[in-house]
Amino acid sequence: MRILERWLKQYGDFSIDPHELAERLTMLGLEFESVQRLDTRYNGFVVGEVLTKEKHPRADRLSVCTVGTGRETLQVVCGAPNVAPGQKVVVGLVGATVPRNQHDPSGAPFVLSRVAIRGVESSGMICSESELDMGKDSAGIMVLDRDAKPGETLASYFGLDDVAFDLEITPNRPDWLSHMGVAREIAVLTGTLPRLPRVKLKESAEPVGKHLSVTVEEGENCPRFAARMIRGVKIGPSPRWLQNALRNAGLRPRNNIVDITNYVMYECGQPLHAFDHALLRGGRIVVRGAKEGTPFTTLDGKEHTLPAGAVMVCDGEREVSIAGIMGGANSEISDATADIVIEAAYWKPSSIRKTAKLLGISTDASQRFERGADPGGVRYALDRTAGLVMELAGGVLLKGVIDVYPRKIRERTVPLRVARVNHVLGTKLKKPEIVRSLGLIGISESGVKGDTVKFRVPTFRVDVEREIDIIEEVARVYGYDRIESGSGATFSFRQPFPAVSREQTLQEAMAGRGYQEAITNSMQQPKKAAMGGATPVRILNPQNQDMAALRTSLVPGLLETAARNHNAGNLTLRLFEIGHVFRIDDGPAPKLVQNYLEEERLCLLLTGSSAPVHWSSPGRDVDLFDMKGDIEFLLAKFALDKSRFISYSTSKGLTDNTLGIEIQGSYAGYLGGISKEVRGLFGLERPVFVAEIGVEGFRRDIRKAYVPLPRYPKVKRDVAFTVDAGIPAASLEATIRESATELLQSVEVFDVYQGEQLPGGKKSVAFTLEFMSLERTLTDAETEAAVGRVVAGVEKAHGAALRSMR
Amino acid sequence: MHSEITSLREEAENAIRTVTDARGIDEFRVRFLARKGSIAALFDRLKTAAPEDRPALGKMLNELRSAVQQMLDEKSGAIQAPASGEAAPADLSLPGRRGFIGSKHPLTQTLDEIRAIFVSMGFGVADGPEIEDDYHNFEALNFPPDHPARDMQDTFFLGPRALLRTHTSPVQIRVMEEHQPPLRVIMPGKVYRNEAISARSYCMFHQVEGLCVDRGVTFAELKGTLIEFITRYYGAGLKFRFRPTFFPFTEPSADIYISCFICGGKGCRLCKQSGWLEILGCGMVDPNVFRSVGYDPEVYTGYAFGMGIDRIAMLRHGIDDIRLFFDNDIRFLNQFRQ
CATH class of the missing domain: 3.50.40.10 (Phenylalanyl-trna Synthetase, Chain B, domain 3)
Structure with a gap:
C-alpha cells in the first residue's frame, strides 16, 4: 500500500520529517518498506512540444523531430510510431538519468548524452511511460495534456513534489489500507484526530x-x-x-x-x-x-x-x-x-x-x-x-x-479491567493514562463499573473485540519500549523436558568420528522419495516435480549430496544426516496426524579414502567394514549390548551386501554398499557405503550398576580353527560363547586366513580368548580345561579342526 | 647343540629383518618363542645333553631367548610407534597421522548456541511432527478458517486437513495438550513454506519456538527474558527495539530488532539501509490459544517467541545465499569447524 504525504495532510496537517514519521509509525506497528521523494528521479525532464516531424533519412522506423522546451528548440531522434507534431511530450534533457533502460534486460537507469543516431544528431529523448518507470506502456511515447506548458518540469506537471511511503499492512489492520487510516495513527503523534472532508450534496x-x-x-x-x-x-x-x-x-x-x-x-x-x-x-x-x-x-x-x-x-x-x-x-x-x-x-x-x-x-x-x-x-x-x-x-x-441494512452493525463496547492491563503487561498504568492513550486512536470511554472501564470501539477497528485486544492497543500507544523489562518473576524449577536430546548426542558422536553433518530437503522427486521402499506422501501443491513427495529414506538425499560433491571434485566424503522420514501407514503404529507415519533417522555415508593421505602408508579406500565399524562404535557408545547384525543373502533395496541392524531384538536399520544400478541413477561412479538407522533405537535410559574391578589376573589364549570357508565368523564366535563356562570374559577375531597353506574351500579363523575368575587366580589346569571345552564345542558344531593354540 | 644355538641365533637375526608388520611379529613369535617354538624345542633337548654341559648350554639358551625376545620387542615397538625412541626416523618434520575432522552443520551449531542459552535460563527442549493437521498448525493457534492471516504463510498441503507445518508453533499446542503449567520450553525444528526459492528464501527452513506459561507471566518478563538472550547471543552494546506487529496466536505481539552489527546502525546492504535487523517475533499467548488447550486464561498468562535459525546463521556468518545450507558442499561445511 502506497501512502502519499500530501494526501495524508488533507485530513490533518502535521510537521514531522518523513523519515521520522516513518520511524515513529513503525513503533506503532506499521511496517515501512520504503520512504522516497518522488521528484528526485525526474531531474532534467521537462514538458516539450513536438514542432516538426521528419522521416529519418537513413532509418525507416525513426523520425527526426524538433521539440520546443520553452527556452530552446531541440533536435531529437525518436523511434516511437505515435509521435506527431503538436503533441505535448516528456523530454529528457542531456545529462538527465532515464529511470529505466528499455533495451537492457535489467532495466538499469542510464544517463542521456548528446549522440548521433545513424548520422543525425539527437539532443535529448522523448520518453515512454515505461522509460519513466511510470507505467508499463512501452509501445509509444507518453502524450501529455494539451494545456501542458513547454518547459514546465515533469515533477511539477505530475505533482511529484511529494513523499511516498510504501507500507506492508498486517492482515489484522484493513483500516490501514487507506490514507485516512494512516492519518488516524498519526493522531497518536500529534494529539489531533483527523477529519474527512465534509460532503454537501444537492x-x-x-x-x-x-x-x-x-x-x-x-x-x-x-x-x-x-x-x-x-x-x-x-x-x-x-x-x-x-x-x-x-x-x-x-x-x-x-x-x-x-x-x-x-x-x-x-x-x-x-x-x-x-x-x-x-x-x-x-x-x-x-x-x-x-x-x-x-x-x-x-x-x-x-x-x-x-x-x-x-x-x-x-x-x-x-x-x-x-x-x-x-x-x-x-x-x-x-x-x-x-x-x-x-x-x-x-x-x-x-x-x-x-x-x-x-x-x-x-x-x-x-x-x-x-x-x-x-x-x-x-x-x-x-x-x-x-x-x-x-x-x-x-x-x-x-x-x-x-x-x-436490516441489522445495523453497531460500535462494539468492550470492557477493560485496569488491573488486567497491568497483570498482562507488567506495568503500573492508571486509569486516566489508559483512557487518554485509547482516546488518541478513537477508542473512547463509555462507562465505568468499579475497576472495569467500558470502551466504545469504532466500526473500522475490526480487530478490536476483546479485552486483550484493548490491552494490546494500550501497550501499542503507550509504547512497547516504555514498558520496563523484568526478569524471573515466575521462575519454576519444574522441567518435564530434557536439556540434551538424543539427536545432540548422536551429532556429537558422529562429528567426533570425522563425519560432516548434512541437511537435505525432505521434499523430493516422487521416484527418489519412493526409494525407501514405502509409499511416499505426495504434496498436493508442489513447487515443481523435483519436490513433489516426502522422503521415505534419508539415503537418496545423501546420495544426491555425494553426487554433487563428486562433481565438485570432493571425492572423499563422510556424511551424516539426522532427519524425519514420512510414509502413509494404515497399520497399528501410533501416529500423531491421521495415517501419516513420521520417523526420525540417522543416515551415514562413506566414500573415497579411509584416511587422509599419509606418507607412512599407501592408503586404501573405504569398504563395508569401515561402515560396520562406525555402526558398532555407535552401538557401543550407547551401550546397546543387545544388538546384532543380520546378513541378508540377497541384495535389498538400495544396497548390496546388506546387513540388518537389530537393537534389543527389534529391527533398527541397515547398512550396505550402494548397488551399481542405484549408483548409476545418481551418477556416482565410485563405491559408496551407507547406513540408515532409527534414532528411536538409541535409547539409553537404563543406568547400569557399577561392576567391581577384577582382583585376579586375566589369562589370554589364542586359538585358530580350520573350517569350511562358508561358515561365518560370527557363528564360530557364538559357539565359543555357548561352549565356554562363565570364566570366558571376551572373544575377538584377530586373524582370518585363506590360501595356499590350507586345502581349497577351507579358511582359518583365529580368536583371542580371555579367561578370568572373580574368586581366584586361574591355574594352568583350569585354563586348559576352559579352552578345551571351547575347542571341543567348535570342532563338534562346525566340523572344525584346531589349527594352532598358544 | 652349541652350534645349533648359534645358528638359531643367526636365523632369528635374519628373520627379524624381514618382519614389517604385526602379522610378521606374530609369526616370528610363534616360530621362535612360543611353547612349541624352536627355542622351546632346544630347551626340551637340554635333558638329553651331558649333565656337565647343561649349565653352560642352559645359560646360552637363556641368553638366546632374551636376545630373541629383545629383537621382537624392538621390532614391535618400531612397528607400533616408528617415531618413538631410538627407532624414530630422522625426519621429525613429517606430519603426524591426522584423522578426518568432522563437524556439525552450521545450522545445528547455531541452534546449539541458542539452545544452550535458553537451557541455562531454565528452558527444556521439546519437538513435534513435521506433518501437521490444520487444527494444530492453524486453528488452535487462533487462525480462523477462511482468514487472510493464513495467507501470511504459504502452505504445502498433503491431504484433507493435513499439511507440512509452516511454523514450529503447533508444537506449543502439543506441549500444552500434554502438560500443565508451569512450562518453559523451546521447540526447534524444520518448517516448510511454499515460497519461491531464491538466495533469501528456501521452501524449507528452521525455527526455534519458545513458550513460557505460568501464573503472573507478563510482557515485561517477556522483554526481560528475550533481552537477556539477545545480549548473551549477540553480545552487549547492541541497541534493540520492540515493535508492535501481528501474529494470530499472540497479543500483544512484537517484532524485535537489533541495531545492525555490520554498520552499527548507520545503514548498509545487510540491513537494507534501515540500521536495524529483525531477529525475533514474540508476544503474549492469546487467550484463545489457552482456551483451545484447556488452560484458563484468567489464571495463566504466558509468552511465546520464534526465530529463524537459518536467518540467524546467515547473519552470524555473513552467508548471502540460504541455498548453501542445503547444497552441503563439503568445502562449505568444512568452514564451520568448532
Whole structure:
C-alpha cells in the first residue's frame, strides 16, 4: 500500500520529517518498506512540444523531430510510431538519468548524452511511460495534456513534489489500507484526530426509487448494500490533480468515474463500484448466489467460471459483478455512459475470501473486504463519491439513498479491567493514562463499573473485540519500549523436558568420528522419495516435480549430496544426516496426524579414502567394514549390548551386501554398499557405503550398576580353527560363547586366513580368548580345561579342526 | 647343540629383518618363542645333553631367548610407534597421522548456541511432527478458517486437513495438550513454506519456538527474558527495539530488532539501509490459544517467541545465499569447524 504525504495532510496537517514519521509509525506497528521523494528521479525532464516531424533519412522506423522546451528548440531522434507534431511530450534533457533502460534486460537507469543516431544528431529523448518507470506502456511515447506548458518540469506537471511511503499492512489492520487510516495513527503523534472532508450534496426532486431497485437475497453475506444514482454525467479524463494523486499512489487513471471510486477507496478504505445504469436490465439490482459453472467476464476482459457459493450482484436478468471482488464487462462505464449507479456495500469477509481464492483473483477491493471493511463507513463513502462525481463529471443526483441494512452493525463496547492491563503487561498504568492513550486512536470511554472501564470501539477497528485486544492497543500507544523489562518473576524449577536430546548426542558422536553433518530437503522427486521402499506422501501443491513427495529414506538425499560433491571434485566424503522420514501407514503404529507415519533417522555415508593421505602408508579406500565399524562404535557408545547384525543373502533395496541392524531384538536399520544400478541413477561412479538407522533405537535410559574391578589376573589364549570357508565368523564366535563356562570374559577375531597353506574351500579363523575368575587366580589346569571345552564345542558344531593354540 | 644355538641365533637375526608388520611379529613369535617354538624345542633337548654341559648350554639358551625376545620387542615397538625412541626416523618434520575432522552443520551449531542459552535460563527442549493437521498448525493457534492471516504463510498441503507445518508453533499446542503449567520450553525444528526459492528464501527452513506459561507471566518478563538472550547471543552494546506487529496466536505481539552489527546502525546492504535487523517475533499467548488447550486464561498468562535459525546463521556468518545450507558442499561445511 502506497501512502502519499500530501494526501495524508488533507485530513490533518502535521510537521514531522518523513523519515521520522516513518520511524515513529513503525513503533506503532506499521511496517515501512520504503520512504522516497518522488521528484528526485525526474531531474532534467521537462514538458516539450513536438514542432516538426521528419522521416529519418537513413532509418525507416525513426523520425527526426524538433521539440520546443520553452527556452530552446531541440533536435531529437525518436523511434516511437505515435509521435506527431503538436503533441505535448516528456523530454529528457542531456545529462538527465532515464529511470529505466528499455533495451537492457535489467532495466538499469542510464544517463542521456548528446549522440548521433545513424548520422543525425539527437539532443535529448522523448520518453515512454515505461522509460519513466511510470507505467508499463512501452509501445509509444507518453502524450501529455494539451494545456501542458513547454518547459514546465515533469515533477511539477505530475505533482511529484511529494513523499511516498510504501507500507506492508498486517492482515489484522484493513483500516490501514487507506490514507485516512494512516492519518488516524498519526493522531497518536500529534494529539489531533483527523477529519474527512465534509460532503454537501444537492439532490434533485426525482427519487432514486423511480429508476432503481435493490433486493438482497444473500443477507448473511451482504449485511449492507447502499446505492445512489446520478443522471447525465459526462465521462472523460479526470482533472490533472486526480490523475496525479492516483498515479503517485501507484494506480492507473482511466476515466473520471472510475478514478473517483478509486480515489475514495484510497481515501477512506471503502471499495466502490460504478455501473452504467443503461446496462442494468430492468433497473434492478439483485444480490444473490451464483449458479455454479456460470461463465462470467470481468471488466479486465478475463473469463471466469463462477464457483458455488460466490455472491453476485445481478440486474433483472444476469450477473453484473462478482460481489466485492470485480465488476463485469457487461455493465462497465464507457464513454457512452450517461447515467450511473454507484454501489457501496459491506460484504462478509470470509465469503469474499473464499470466492476470491477459488477464482484466483485478488483486487484492491477484495483485499479490503476479506480483511474487513468498515460497515459504518459505507454511507460516507457513497456520498463522498457522489459529491466528487457531480463536481468533476457533472450530472444530477437523484433524491435519496437506497441503503439495505436490516441489522445495523453497531460500535462494539468492550470492557477493560485496569488491573488486567497491568497483570498482562507488567506495568503500573492508571486509569486516566489508559483512557487518554485509547482516546488518541478513537477508542473512547463509555462507562465505568468499579475497576472495569467500558470502551466504545469504532466500526473500522475490526480487530478490536476483546479485552486483550484493548490491552494490546494500550501497550501499542503507550509504547512497547516504555514498558520496563523484568526478569524471573515466575521462575519454576519444574522441567518435564530434557536439556540434551538424543539427536545432540548422536551429532556429537558422529562429528567426533570425522563425519560432516548434512541437511537435505525432505521434499523430493516422487521416484527418489519412493526409494525407501514405502509409499511416499505426495504434496498436493508442489513447487515443481523435483519436490513433489516426502522422503521415505534419508539415503537418496545423501546420495544426491555425494553426487554433487563428486562433481565438485570432493571425492572423499563422510556424511551424516539426522532427519524425519514420512510414509502413509494404515497399520497399528501410533501416529500423531491421521495415517501419516513420521520417523526420525540417522543416515551415514562413506566414500573415497579411509584416511587422509599419509606418507607412512599407501592408503586404501573405504569398504563395508569401515561402515560396520562406525555402526558398532555407535552401538557401543550407547551401550546397546543387545544388538546384532543380520546378513541378508540377497541384495535389498538400495544396497548390496546388506546387513540388518537389530537393537534389543527389534529391527533398527541397515547398512550396505550402494548397488551399481542405484549408483548409476545418481551418477556416482565410485563405491559408496551407507547406513540408515532409527534414532528411536538409541535409547539409553537404563543406568547400569557399577561392576567391581577384577582382583585376579586375566589369562589370554589364542586359538585358530580350520573350517569350511562358508561358515561365518560370527557363528564360530557364538559357539565359543555357548561352549565356554562363565570364566570366558571376551572373544575377538584377530586373524582370518585363506590360501595356499590350507586345502581349497577351507579358511582359518583365529580368536583371542580371555579367561578370568572373580574368586581366584586361574591355574594352568583350569585354563586348559576352559579352552578345551571351547575347542571341543567348535570342532563338534562346525566340523572344525584346531589349527594352532598358544 | 652349541652350534645349533648359534645358528638359531643367526636365523632369528635374519628373520627379524624381514618382519614389517604385526602379522610378521606374530609369526616370528610363534616360530621362535612360543611353547612349541624352536627355542622351546632346544630347551626340551637340554635333558638329553651331558649333565656337565647343561649349565653352560642352559645359560646360552637363556641368553638366546632374551636376545630373541629383545629383537621382537624392538621390532614391535618400531612397528607400533616408528617415531618413538631410538627407532624414530630422522625426519621429525613429517606430519603426524591426522584423522578426518568432522563437524556439525552450521545450522545445528547455531541452534546449539541458542539452545544452550535458553537451557541455562531454565528452558527444556521439546519437538513435534513435521506433518501437521490444520487444527494444530492453524486453528488452535487462533487462525480462523477462511482468514487472510493464513495467507501470511504459504502452505504445502498433503491431504484433507493435513499439511507440512509452516511454523514450529503447533508444537506449543502439543506441549500444552500434554502438560500443565508451569512450562518453559523451546521447540526447534524444520518448517516448510511454499515460497519461491531464491538466495533469501528456501521452501524449507528452521525455527526455534519458545513458550513460557505460568501464573503472573507478563510482557515485561517477556522483554526481560528475550533481552537477556539477545545480549548473551549477540553480545552487549547492541541497541534493540520492540515493535508492535501481528501474529494470530499472540497479543500483544512484537517484532524485535537489533541495531545492525555490520554498520552499527548507520545503514548498509545487510540491513537494507534501515540500521536495524529483525531477529525475533514474540508476544503474549492469546487467550484463545489457552482456551483451545484447556488452560484458563484468567489464571495463566504466558509468552511465546520464534526465530529463524537459518536467518540467524546467515547473519552470524555473513552467508548471502540460504541455498548453501542445503547444497552441503563439503568445502562449505568444512568452514564451520568448532
